[in-house]
Amino acid sequence: MKWAREREHTAARQADFRTRSKPSGASFHTCANCGATDLSHPDRDFRITEDERELCDTCLASETDQPDTAEKTT
Numbered sequence: 001m002k003w004a005r006e007r008e009h010t011a012a013r014q015a016d017f018r019t020r021s022k023p024s025g026a027s028f029h030t031c032a033n034c035g036a037t038d039l040s041h042p043d044r045d046f047r048i049t050e051d052e053r054e055l056c057d058t059c060l061a062s063e064t065d066q067p068d069t070a071e072k073t074t
Contacts, residue, residue, distance in 0.1 A: 029046035031056040044056040044057050047060055
């Protein structure tokens with residue numbers, strides 16, 4: 001019976017941690033280009049670029065597909 005009490009206590013602690021760890025409705029990731037969040041688009045992955053911008057995988061793919069025109073000076 002001791003294990004049942006410990007399991008109940010552990011489950012209660014885990015539930016308490018989950019409710020306090022992240023405010024409901026607050027997103028952790030937000031894409032700097034399109035504004036997608038991990039809540040609005042849970043299927044997307046988010047990455048931090050070298051210049052410290054957070055981008056979703058869709059915007060990151062479109063940025064890497066385009067050649068950098070800023071470096072071309074003719």
